[in-house]
Amino acid sequence: MVGRDRRARRKRADSTTKTNRANQPPVALTIAGSDSSAGAGIQADLKTFSALGVYGLTAVTCVVAEIPGKVSRIEPVSPRMVREQIEVLAKNFRISAVKTGLLCSRDIVAAAAEAIATVRRLFAQQIPVVIDPVMVATSGDRLLDTTAVDAYNKELFPLATLITPNLNEATLLLGATISDALTMAQAAKALANKYGTSILLKGGHLKGDRAIDLLFHKGKVTEFSARFVRGVATHGTGCTYSAAITAGLANGLSLQEAIKRAKKFVTNAIAQHFRWKHSGKRIDALRHCDSTW
Secondary structure, three states: OHHHHHHHHHHHHHHHHHHHHHHOOOEEEEEEEEEOOOOOHHHHHHHHHHHOOOEEEEEEEEEEEEEOOEEEEEEEOOHHHHHHHHHHHHOOOOEEEEEEOOOOOHHHHHHHHHHHHHHHHHHOOOOOEEEOOOOEOOOOOEOOOHHHHHHHHHHHHHHOOEEOOEHHHHHHHHOOOOOOHHHHHHHHHHHHHHHOOEEEEEOOOOOOOEEEEEEEEOOEEEEEEEEOOOOOOOOOHHHHHHHHHHHHHHOOOOHHHHHHHHHHHHHHHHHOOEEEEEOOEEEEEOOOOOOOO
């Protein structure tokens, strides 16, 4: 009888814990642009957060009129508004992790950096900050001018727990060409030494059967590899990847565990993509779901 009572109490306690977890998920903040096609930016971040059990907050930096493969117009939000969004959220939510995406201009980069520093002071702890340095489009076009890149270097990167450049962005930051796995490893180490933080260098632009990313963390290189999914023309993979890492950190995973899970998540999002045909054109979009877990 006593044993049954104990089991019943334990079962009720476990049920209460699960209910509290479902009703009070960890909170993550994304500071990024709004993508009207909902495949990238804050829309992709929110879908990813939700799929991975995290409640997402947003600070919009700019509004982007776009579809996969084409940006029609970008209009920035004022730096003051960016700061205000972040500060009012920090006063009312217990933020467990932060990520940044497209920041548009030098003043917005500076505003985001100032607000993130304020958030850390408010919570009196080193909240994980994942910086996705959205500087170069997939097409190779520059998205930020030199002054904005300088603001990243001086004001935002010093706050980062992890920086997640693609090969084009790493080339811009280092001024060196990256063409294979060897130069990737050298670049990841060089970036980590330059900025004094962990670097996840994304190698999806290299040709091959595997999409290989390299993490340089605490003096060690770790490879994260997945099959390269071909025949899918979408956007938002970098946003989704960094958002999934942020969700993992908000959930208390180690950096390596968060990246490993995020790599599987983004690979699955590409492989199980949505596809529409309209006016003779094909549009692909990532499927943000947690079916891999």
